[in-house]
Amino acid sequence: MINLQPYSSPSYFIFLLLGLLPIIIGLYNGKRLKIYETIFSLVFLVLTFGGDHWEQGVTLIGYIIYQLVLTMVYANYRHKTGKANKTSAFVIAVVLAIIPLAIVKATPAFSHGLKIGFLGISYLTFKTVQVIMEMRDGTIKNLDWKMYLHFLLFFPTISSGPIDRYRRFKDDYENLPDRDAYINDLSKAVHYLFQGFLYKYILGYIFGTLLLPQVAHLAMQQRSAFSGLGLSWPLLGYMYVYSMYLFFDFAGYSVFAIGISYFMGIRTPQNFNRPFQAHNIKDFWNRWHMTLSFWFRDFIFMRFTFWIMKKRWIKNRVRISQLAYLVNFLVMGFWHGLTWYYIVYGLFHAAAIIINDIWLRFKKKHQDKIPSNKFTEYLSIFITFNVICFSFLIFSGFLNKLWFR
Amino acid sequence: MKNGKKLWQIFGPVLIAIVAALAIFLIPWQGLTPSKHAVEKAAVSMSTNVYRGEKIKDTAIKENYVPFIGSSELSRIDPLHPSVLARKYDRNYQTLLLGGPGSQSLNHFFMLQEMKSEIRNKKVVFIISPQWFTKGGQRPDAFGYYYSPLQAIDWILSANDTLANRYAARRLLQMPSGQASTTINTALEKIAAGEKLSGFERFWLKRRQQVLRNEDVFFSSFHLDNNLQRIINAGKKLPATDNQQQLYTLATKLGQQETSNNEFGIKNSFYNQRLRGKAVKNLKNSQGWIDYRKSPEYADFQLVLQQLAAEHVDVQFVLPPINQKWINYTGLSLPMWRQTTAKIKQQLTSQGFNRIIDLSEDGDQSYYMEDTIHLGWRGWLRMDESVKPFLTKHQTTPTYKINNYYFTKAWQQSLK
Numbered sequence: 001m002i003n004l005q006p007y008s009s010p011s012y013f014i015f016l017l018l019g020l021l022p023i024i025i026g027l028y029n030g031k032r033l034k035i036y037e038t039i040f041s042l043v044f045l046v047l048t049f050g051g052d053h054w055e056q057g058v059t060l061i062g063y064i065i066y067q068l069v070l071t072m073v074y075a076n077y078r079h080k081t082g083k084a085n086k087t088s089a090f091v092i093a094v095v096l097a098i099i100p101l102a103i104v105k106a107t108p109a110f111s112h113g114l115k116i117g118f119l120g121i122s123y124l125t126f127k128t129v130q131v132i133m134e135m136r137d138g139t140i141k142n143l144d145w146k147m148y149l150h151f152l153l154f155f156p157t158i159s160s161g162p163i164d165r166y167r168r169f170k171d172d173y174e175n176l177p178d179r180d181a182y183i184n185d186l187s188k189a190v191h192y193l194f195q196g197f198l199y200k201y202i203l204g205y206i207f208g209t210l211l212l213p214q215v216a217h218l219a220m221q222q223r224s225a226f227s228g229l230g231l232s233w234p235l236l237g238y239m240y241v242y243s244m245y246l247f248f249d250f251a252g253y254s255v256f257a258i259g260i261s262y263f264m265g266i267r268t269p270q271n272f273n274r275p276f277q278a279h280n281i282k283d284f285w286n287r288w289h290m291t292l293s294f295w296f297r298d299f300i301f302m303r304f305t306f307w308i309m310k311k312r313w314i315k316n317r318v319r320i321s322q323l324a325y326l327v328n329f330l331v332m333g334f335w336h337g338l339t340w341y342y343i344v345y346g347l348f349h350a351a352a353i354i355i356n357d358i359w360l361r362f363k364k365k366h367q368d369k370i371p372s373n374k375f376t377e378y379l380s381i382f383i384t385f386n387v388i389c390f391s392f393l394i395f396s397g398f399l400n401k402l403w404f405r
Numbered sequence: 406m407k408n409g410k411k412l413w414q415i416f417g418p419v420l421i422a423i424v425a426a427l428a429i430f431l432i433p434w435q436g437l438t439p440s441k442h443a444v445e446k447a448a449v450s451m452s453t454n455v456y457r458g459e460k461i462k463d464t465a466i467k468e469n470y471v472p473f474i475g476s477s478e479l480s481r482i483d484p485l486h487p488s489v490l491a492r493k494y495d496r497n498y499q500t501l502l503l504g505g506p507g508s509q510s511l512n513h514f515f516m517l518q519e520m521k522s523e524i525r526n527k528k529v530v531f532i533i534s535p536q537w538f539t540k541g542g543q544r545p546d547a548f549g550y551y552y553s554p555l556q557a558i559d560w561i562l563s564a565n566d567t568l569a570n571r572y573a574a575r576r577l578l579q580m581p582s583g584q585a586s587t588t589i590n591t592a593l594e595k596i597a598a599g600e601k602l603s604g605f606e607r608f609w610l611k612r613r614q615q616v617l618r619n620e621d622v623f624f625s626s627f628h629l630d631n632n633l634q635r636i637i638n639a640g641k642k643l644p645a646t647d648n649q650q651q652l653y654t655l656a657t658k659l660g661q662q663e664t665s666n667n668e669f670g671i672k673n674s675f676y677n678q679r680l681r682g683k684a685v686k687n688l689k690n691s692q693g694w695i696d697y698r699k700s701p702e703y704a705d706f707q708l709v710l711q712q713l714a715a716e717h718v719d720v721q722f723v724l725p726p727i728n729q730k731w732i733n734y735t736g737l738s739l740p741m742w743r744q745t746t747a748k749i750k751q752q753l754t755s756q757g758f759n760r761i762i763d764l765s766e767d768g769d770q771s772y773y774m775e776d777t778i779h780l781g782w783r784g785w786l787r788m789d790e791s792v793k794p795f796l797t798k799h800q801t802t803p804t805y806k807i808n809n810y811y812f813t814k815a816w817q818q819s820l821k
Contacts, residue, residue, distance in 0.1 A: 183408060221678070
């Protein structure tokens with residue numbers, strides 16, 4: 001049985017574009033071929049989660065049924081009984097939605113070889129939690145289970161995002177672009193695909209496949225430097241090469257997903273916006289893996305802040321936001337996985353953004369004394385870039401290999 | 406602007422790009438041959454794109470290059486290295502170095518696939534590393550580094566249903582490399598089960614082969630490590646004539662000069678980089694547990710042997726020693742070492758591979774080893790003493806008798 005990993009080979013794109021052709025012709029003529037699109041999506045899901053990845057497929061089906069039932073029960077509770085909106089019901093629903101992901105993330109830490117989970121489970125969990133939260137807020141009123149399934153299983157973004165929002169997706173799905181707008185979408189779609197080829201297959205390949213093993217090898221040879229800390233020029237090289245690889249590989253992947261979405265008349269949101277040109281850490285998180293950081297902003301940071309304010313546990317607004325940053329990035333660290341380097345990565349970014357916040361407030365107060373010109377702008381970009389690259393060195397897990405194995 | 410025109414502006418360039426890409430990769434470009442200089446450079450580069458490719462190797466062998474197949478020792482380039490000697494004295498053969506750190510029998514088997522017709526009835530020098538023969542055998546990551554889908558396809562398309570081919574298919578399936586491509590994976594499963602490939606599978610593999618061949622022709626002469634200059638420079642230290650006595654004097658002198666900072670007779674730079682300080686202390690008495698006598702590598706090695714026999718290749722094997730002072734320091738078992746070399750030699754001689762330069766007992770000779778396990782100065786010269794006549798003089802044709810027993814688990818684990 002064939003198994004095709006998303007966006008991994010030229011043949012994947014050939015099959016994909018051939019399959020998309022009827023959908024494109026349909027949309028061009030102002031029609032969404034719903035049945036064909038559903039079948040086509042299912043075929044690609046089977047290709048991704050079938051073959052020798054069939055265990056993943058089985059888990060995916062189980063997971064989807066579980067989440068669908070859970071979400072529909074909560075939707076029923078919210079709307080059938082009128083104004084019912086107990087916090088306890090909401091908390092239970094969120095916890096139940098997160099449990100499968102928590103189990104999957106926790107198992108590698110405790111047992112090896114147990115194969116549960118599937119490609120993209122975290123991204124699906126973001127979507128389900130988001131829907132539950134919006135139902136609590138009342139911003140999602142009528143949840144249509146078929147639309148919800150479409151949203152969850154939208155195959156271009158199923159494995160690695162970008163993370164779309166239900167209401168936005170539903171809007172695009174139901175309201176077709178007119179011909180001029182669709183032609184414009186097609187042109188963007190082609191542009192994104194080729195941007196993806198450049199990012200993932202050329203730049204990502206140069207950094208990830210050609211350079212990374214070499215700098216890794218050189219850095220490992222110097223592991224005894226500085227009484228075992230292994231600090232060396234190659235390690236610095238590894239830091240930059242890995243950062244470039246991470247960006248081009250992931251950003252390439254994201255634009256592929258966005259490009260394919262555009263072909264299907266869905267304008268999946270952007271995930272990256274020149275992150276290495278960020279002027280500070282806060283700016284960076286508005287440019288890097290945007291759909292994830294906005295998700296965290298809306299559903300962790302903001303919620304936590306409001307909750308603390310409502311309970312009046314802390315009065316000082318600055319302290320609240322600092323604590324919220326800490327919680328936000330710590331959760332993000334744990335979400336990446338239960339290893340010390342993901343958690344340290346989270347703590348590092350929390351510290352960085354809190355320091356950045358203090359600096360920004362200091363700068364505002366002393367505006368007249370602190371110069372602001374082209375030079376300081378480039379300096380801030382340079383400092384931010386290096387702080388970020390260092391955080392990716394932690395994230396890469398290479399230090400773990402360098403120090404402990 | 407009309408919509409049709411807009412669509413053409415969007416998709417036209419894509420269509421043209423697809424057609425151009427297909428044209429470039431599916432039309433056979435095998436007529437392009439690498440330049441003489443490119444071959445010269447590639448033959449000693451030990452670059453993986455040469456090892457994994459076809460064209461450069463084949464062109465080299467059709468000239469007067471002789472494959473020197475081995476692993477990490479090939480990269481120990483000092484003035485007495487085979488490539489330096491062959492080039493400096495303009496011998497009637499030049500060296501085509503095939504292998505690098507981590508390349509073992511299984512890689513070499515696939516590497517031989519594409520040059521079967523080129524090496525038929527010719528000579529090859531093969532340096533065996535007993536260090537390959539570990540309990541786990543070939544490490545999958547190292548195999549992946551030298552693995553070439555092109556060579557795998559060459560082999561798949563020519564594989565008859567033999568015990569050796571079934572074994573090779575099973576081995577490749579155990580490696581992540583063999584699972585990277587669905588088409589190759591399916592083909593391997595069929596070969597391992599003794600089934601025939603379908604017409605469609607052969608068609609698909611042939612197109613893939615064509616694309617990979619073109620990639621090889623276009624790209625494999627890029628990115629070559631420039632060892633040629635090192636070899637030319639090293640040659641400048643050699644005496645003007647190919648005189649053994651003078652060469653030995655030089656080898657002794659160089660060895661003396663370059664092993665002054667440690668008690669093991671290891672090259673200074675290697676000692677500084679890899680051993681100095683804590684590293685060397687940690688290695689004291691650390692290798693008593695090592696055992697090369699039982700290993701899947703014996704069967705992988707048999708794969709190479711049966712392939713060389715099938716092409717009637719005249720092979721000169723070399724069994725290098727281990728630095729005796731290092732053995733004493735690390736506590737490697739000497740009886741184990743002797744049984745290992747005896748087992749390898751038994752596998753060779755019982756099948757008619759009688760040309761063996763056995764240096765395994767020479768680890769105590771001074772300036773023989775450049776470091777712990779790799780030949781250097783006088784060691785290279787001792788090897789040259791036998792390799793030079795083998796390659797420059799006419800040899801009687803050997804007759805091989807392949808015995809499939811050497812593929813079995815029983816032999817891999819045998820202590821006798």
